[in-house]
Amino acid sequence: MTTIEDVAKLTGYSRATVSRVINNYPYVSEEKRRKVLQAMEQLGYVPNSIARQLRTRINETIGVLIPRLSNPFFSKLVDSMESIAAENGFQVIVCQTRSEKSRELLYLNWLKTRQMGGVIMASSENDWDVIKEYRAFGPIIFCNEYPPHTEAPIICLDQHKGGYIGTKHLIERGHTKIAHCYAGSQFTNIRERFTGQKQALEECGLELREEWIFKDAYDTQDGRRIYYEMMALENRPDGVFTSSDEVALGILAEARKNHTKVPEELAVLGFDDQPIAELVYPSISTVHQPVEKMGKAAIELMISLLKGEREPRQQVIELPLHLVIREST
Amino acid sequence: MTTIEDVAKLTGYSRATVSRVINNYPYVSEEKRRKVLQAMEQLGYVPNSIARQLRTRINETIGVLIPRLSNPFFSKLVDSMESIAAENGFQVIVCQTRSEKSRELLYLNWLKTRQMGGVIMASSENDWDVIKEYRAFGPIIFCNEYPPHTEAPIICLDQHKGGYIGTKHLIERGHTKIAHCYAGSQFTNIRERFTGQKQALEECGLELREEWIFKDAYDTQDGRRIYYEMMALENRPDGVFTSSDEVALGILAEARKNHTKVPEELAVLGFDDQPIAELVYPSISTVHQPVEKMGKAAIELMISLLKGEREPRQQVIELPLHLVIREST
């Protein structure tokens, strides 16, 4: 391996001068700069980033915590983050918590061991009181989801509004018995969707029966299960506000198999607005989430925190959602 | 930040002894070991992995090069890799090349700068002659796709067989004018699918007209475009072997809109076997690729290479594909 020492020897200058050239210091004579660059080229020298990190204590590695990558919402989110990160010379480490508290802590420990400089939590399992201890080792910000009482920068979406406009839409279409699905994150802001739905229902004098609330709604398999659970009820819902397009797709697949008329007998509303929502039959009405925008905002904030351009202060940046109406409602 | 020095001071032992405890060296007296561990606990000490890497030259970071994460094939692949990596204390860095040569080189350079210890190339844009120079800085292995003349470990799928069995199936269903779609990777082994298709056609005395070959078939948008390109032909194909389930989905979406009967007028075969293939209507017949298995095999090989348990030698591990028949054929 060629080191800065080799370049110094070849040129006859000191390591310090070579270092100054590498880091674009202003006070280096043009001639030396030129010669150093030439020697670096000749030797195929590249600075060792490990040594650099040890010395400067600057770490350009960002950990992104998500439940799992094969969930398209999160792969799209990480996609957008990585693109911006790479442009700025930062690296993104994927951390799949699989919604397990212990795995989340394992990844947060990588902050302690300096394997990452900062963490973006796009999902969170542990309480804020637990997470906040790790701030001593690097900036932590939240994106999309956050636990109650979080005192950290937050980039998220207006989930309450999402729940509200989605439900209003189903009501306007003439549905009165509207079910609700939610994923595991009932202790975070995602829960706001539920309050949004309740508000819309209350405003119209409609009830939400306990039996119309379905938990653990993550993917298409869950959607299929929920379809049958709904149909088994004596008092069946005639509309359902799902927690994702995948769940909606699962419900629709079973509805087709069982000749349930969509949207007349059962209107199905998705959440996210993924590419498939528009491609399947019937196409899925859904609440559009600006995932790329959110990822971009989060990673840009993290980069400026790691560069020391900003201090992490408690703030909430809330991006708007909007409705996309298609065939399933 | 607390360092090994702090632990040494608190216990009264030397840094060396503390280090020996951390690394589970055999010759440390039980009493000292206990006291050191207690002091570490008390101080909340965690070893600095940056300093460690500098000293030991061991890097537990693996870069995975893919075109992009929002392609479900690749997000599933990285998902499986990251799971195994994390279990073994290794980190995965996402490197989205967006199928650009220059970006691929940018990421390979991270190997030079020691930001990653090894690289798994799940896609490749540059020629082997270019890529091989980077081996001096860490192991490089290929997964799924590889350029011609590659002299490195390869974990891939039997693409030739994939092309063969898929085409045979379409022929058995009575289709004789079978189109072919391919993505950009025409200079890698993925190209083998095409020769597999040609072999099947030849065996049955069928022709493959130049105009039935469609390039740049990556996603649903491309599928939609290809549908119209096929329909514009005087001599239309009655079956199409697509390059992915997404492409198949795009073709099917337009076929439905335009009342083209599937599979009678046009049989559509996907590739990958993603969850949606079974959920859409009509459900998509496809060639199943064991993505998780491939990812697992690749990351396990990389880990043992980084641990120095094995030497990288040229070898090809080829996993089998199989057909999944559904409604679209």
Add this chain to the structure above:
DNA sequence: TTGTAAGCGTTATCAT
């Protein structure tokens, strides 16, 4: 503008 030398936090070598 340049060089010397002291670290950054570890681990490895060599004594003892």
Add this chain to the structure above:
DNA sequence: ATGATAACGCTTACAA
């Protein structure tokens, strides 16, 4: 079994 001490490759006071 343990402790000094010298690296690992780099940056940065400080001095000149």
